[in-house]
Amino acid sequence: MFLFMQLYLVLVLIRPQDYPEWENIGIPVLPIVLLIAFLFWLPSRNKDLSAPQFILLPAFLVTLMLSQVANGWTGGALVQLSTFGPGILAFLVLSQVATEQKRVISVMALIVVCSAVLSFHGIQQVANGIGWTGVGLSQETRIQYVGIFNDPNDLGLLFIMALPMAMFLSARGGLLGLRRLFWWSGGGLLMYGIYLTSSRGALLALIAVFGVWIWRRRGALTAMLLGAVALGGIMMLPTRMGEIDASESSAAGRVDAWYSGFEMFIAHPLFGIGPGNFADNNFNLTAHNSFVLVLAEVGIFGYTIWLAFVCYGFMMMSAILRHEPELSGEAEAADWQRDQSLAMTLLLAQAGFFTAAFFLSRSYVILLYLLAALVLGHYTGVRQRYPSLPRYELSRDLLRWPAVALGSIIGLYILVKILLVTS
Template structure:
């Protein structure tokens, strides 16, 4: 099951089925996922220790209900067909890696190695104009890949998510291994530069800010991340055009405005999953607003809780006092858990910072990273029972005020941006 989960992860990122003629028409991803799911069904190591399992099922229901409530009953089946495999992938991967910290590290290895392959593809594009997949540079000279990474912004999101994992891997082993993985991390940063994705560049700043916050305190994090942002804006990149009045930025803000008004028009179930562009020429360019507009408050609060619990879990491990023990091996094992949690917290920060400027609420990559988070926490609880058990029944109500405050904040943010344009 674990090996098949890694194969699924590899095929999801590298995607040979999208550009190799010999694989055209072969349903590699569905077959691998089906085999992993069957093994998961027959295993006795299933993991459900986390509210995200129920929340993801509820979110699938929200997607289906949103289409049905808008008069398209057949849309419910479409959502089941398209988002259902993502739910299965989440369940299988989270269970597979919960068995040991080593499995989380191996998943990091696969995730980073596949991301490096895509970064090398981008580097090759800049040299000859076309990558080995046959994909050329975008019209504005930015690198791109195939499939779900054909948008340079999606590539940047992937690289920003993988970057903390690469740095973590550099800290394991001897000097040569450290140099190799640090070179890989540097290549991912260069890949972000080649994507020229403002969201990905801001994600790197956010990752640095969270790292400094945990290591040096909030004031140092704010000061140095501010300096880093200014430095990035001085580089020859689209960050120099970070202005609301710039056409691309204004188009995004206008899409946010339209999305919020879709929510006001249909606040309970939204305009229907996948229907945003039926009401606006551009997609939402914001994962929060996309969910809010398409699934209404019902889907938004579920998705927000799903995301929020992931951050909460990793912070819980970092804030938990070390277990009282004189056993050196136990103390070392606890430090391993903390290192994994910190890495995943940084990856989540990069992922959702970039996703704030993209409509990636339903993309499989998001849920595979979430599976790593949930699997790590579930496994850590098995190894260290003093960690708290998150139960949706104990604190579901807290997400109501959080959701309402976040929605109000989105309205205020859009109003201020439009006023300053």
């Protein structure tokens, strides 16, 4: 079961099925491998489906389907089931099989290695103008890959997510220091890959990752000061990476798209305009913001559910970092320290992912739900080992999430209005 999920991860990230010489075979390899993993997991007795995410994610799928029906396309409900359903299966299985420390670490290692391969592909593109996939540079300057990573921003999103994992793995010694050197090299490839994507969202996400890390170690004030210095330095760069300005044409277009998203939400507040319909209502331009995209396309119901799903991941990792269980012996203390290090790594990965996703329309991508599955899997495993860790129940938070959703909508709307004025 775990082996098939690892194979599924490789197929999602490396994507050999999308290479020109393979794509005409006609065998849906990815769904088949996922289905096999699910069928192996199905008879397992060690199921724990008590976490709120196991209610929220299917509920979000139902909302996606209802949104299509509410907008006059009944057949769209089946389309959403077929397109978003596999993501739920992947989340379900991975979150259940990756509960042990060694499995969480194994998945992280797999993500880092696959991401480094994609970065190496980008280096080959820069050197030769084309990679082994047959794909060349985007806009003649930015690296890209095949399939779901054919946008440089998506590559940057993956590299940002994998970077904290590489740093965690590099902290583990052994093999005369060769293991540390290997993961340091992987982290270096990811950093260089981020640079080669020329993704400003990824660069801001990189600042966020280091900012959260410094905040956890040195406090919020130090993190904010260093973050401001880093942002100021980046804005002085004489390249596309330095064009982080609300008045710059690309940034201004994003702000306009965000405002259009609010207009769509106001016109269809309950179920939105329907998944996948944002560009059709905005001159073929997407939202460039994962939060605005959900709000506009699925309305207040879908947005509240999706936001709760996202927030629980942050809350769970923060709970592990705050928790102080009773420990007996050095071995258990070392084990708990490793659990906390994993939680910190996953917190940083989420911070990087959602900072970048704030400037991209990536609300429904599989990468998000694989990361969320790994987060939940780690939390479930830690709670099994330390039952004193707080348990989250959706029934206790039924009033919290509508209030949080409303507050975030108001805050985002105020931000958009300020950016419109300053641009």
